[in-house]
Amino acid sequence: MLNRFMQSRLRGLVILALILIILPAFLGNPFHYELVIQMAIIAATVVGLNLLVGFAGQISLGHAGFFGLGAYFTGIATGTYGWSSLPALVVGAVVVGTIAWLVGRPILRLKGHYLSMATLAVGFIIAIILNNERAITGGPDGMPVPALDLFGWELSTFGRYSLFGIEISGVQAWYILASVVLLAAVWFALNLIESPIGRALRSVHGSEVAASVVGVDTAKYKSLVFVISAIYASVMGGLYAHFQGFITPAVASFEFSILFITMVVLGGMGSTFGVILGAVVLKLLPQVLADFQELETVMFGLILMLTMIFMPKGLLPTLTAAVSKRMRKKAGGEA
Known part of the structure; x- marks a missing residue:
């Protein structure tokens, strides 16, 4: 028997899937599709950030740095070195996860304002590197990114594709991919929350001292969730780069980091589906x-x-x- 909380989350996942299935009926033109695709990619990013902020109680004001690293690693690997997109996304996630582990071990010893400043500094450092390494990243002018290539299938917003005998446009194909990725991100987060790791994270959020007393390795779990949230950001950053077709260091900017954390707070810290709503609202508000x-x-x-x-x-x-x-x-x- 599923417990009450898991039943609620499973119901939420089903409702989200139904919304994503029905939504194309209300999308009238490619601009609407592009906006919703961006929402889905950013929502998946903040689902990962919510694991760190909402469940582990650790702040990150530089999370766009990991998003930007994933975007640039994928863009450079596919555009400069001719990699396929899937290996680029996977290797990029491993590289960004390793960087997150290396910087997370020392800075996660800090608390409160000190932790906020440390994560903010990490984001600034990444943004400065992306701006200054012109030979690799193109500097402030940015760089083009090739179309997404999965198993020899190039996914471009300008293309036409056949899915189960039905012809769809490039933005519709991207919508399907973004929807699947968002559902996978939510599914993984929900399972993690209900696992022993999730319970350990909640105990760390409640009281690190109490968690340590009962045997929870707080440093280990804080580092683990920091890495997981960075991997989320890296993969979504890579997909964002392919979808946009062009990236600049703005993807790693302080403004982007604040947007991510605001989505988590607005939607509801500790609420996986709430942060998705926060992402949707903050992406729609400028249009409205x-x-x-x-x-x-x-x-x-x-x-x-x-x-x-x-x-x-x-x-x-x-x-x-x-x-x-x-x-x-x-x-x-x-x-």
Whole structure:
């Protein structure tokens, strides 16, 4: 028998899959597809970041650095050295994971503001390297990235493909791939959360001292989740590079890191499906507020501020709690 929490998460995964299946019926043009594909890739990235922030209680203000490293490793490996995309993504994830382990061991000994500053510094260092190594990365001007090549099949947003006898466009093919990747990212995160590793992470979040007393190797688990979240970012960064076809050091910028962490906080720390909602909202808001022109940034900030004031636990946890409370009241009234 599945426990109640696992049943809830499995139900959430099924609902997410149904939404992704139905959504193309409401996407009217390639721009809509491109926006949703970007949402899916970034949502998968913050699902990994949520493991670190929401479950282990460790902050990271430089996570876009790992996203950028994955993007540039894939771009350089495929564009400069002619690798296929899959080996580039896998090797890139191993390299970025190793870097995350090397930098994570010392900085994760820090706490609070000191940890925030250390992760921020890591992100800045990566961004500076990507900006300055012109011969390798193209510097501030960026570099082109070839189309995604999986098993000899090139996936371009401009192409036409046949899937089970049905002809689809390049952006539709990318949508299918991004949806599968997002579902896989969520599935892995949910399984990790319910595993002994997930329980150890939650104990670290609750109290490192108490976790250490009962035998949890806090340094080991903090490093492990830091590496896992960095691998998420690396793989998604590589896919993002292939989808965009061109990357600049902006993918590793401080602004991108803040966007990631804001998505986690807005959607609900510790809520896997909540952070997906946070990613969707923050990607859609600029489109919705575009008509406000110079007031766009002010409106954007005002909406975030009001959300955090009235929904401090995040969008999805607050909405879920409100619906549950309403249902209990209704059930009580009927009784």
